[in-house]
Amino acid sequence: MTERNSAETVALQALAWLAGNEDLLPVFQGASGAGADDLRTGASDPAFLGSVLDFVMMDDVWVVAFCDASGLSYDAPMRARAALPGGEQVNWT
Template identity: 55%
Template sequence: MTLSQEAASTIALKALAWLVSNDELMPVFMGATGASADDLRAQAADPGFQASVLEFLTMDDAWVVSFCDTISEDYMTPMMALNALRGEAGRHWT
C-alpha cells in the first residue's frame, strides 16, 4: 500500500502536532533540526520539512508506537508517509 502526497502530508502534520504536544520530545526535535518555533510555522506545509518530521519520528520505534496509537494508525504509516514525501529522490539501493 502506498500513500498519496496529500495523505502523507496529513500524517506529517499530525506527527508535527504530536511532537509539539510532547514536552519531552519537542526540545529534542528542535535541537536535532535547529528549527525555531517560527520555522515550524513557516515550513509546516513544506514537503521537505514534513519529511524531516517523519524522519525524526521514525528514529525510535517507541515514538512511532506512541504516535500511531494516539492517532489510531498502523505502525507502518509514518514510514509509508515518509516514502511518499521523499518520492524518487528518497529511493536508493545502498
C-alpha cells in the first residue's frame, strides 16, 4: 500500500467516524457546506478527504476521540494529511 493510499484510508476512517458523530457531523457540514450527497461523493476525492482531516485536527479532543475509536496513534491524522493534496508543509526558507 502506498503512502497516499494509506493516508486516504485514515481519512476515510475519519469521515466514517465523523458521519457517526451526531454532535460533530452538523458542525462539519455547517463549516464546509457539505450535504449528505457531498459526503458520499467526497469519499473518493483526496482533496475532500484532506478537508475532513483538517477539520478533525482543529481540536485535540476530536483527534484523541477519533484515534482512540480507530485504534490509531495520535499523529496518524497529521501524517495522513501531509500525504494528501494541500497537506504539504510550506517551507519559506
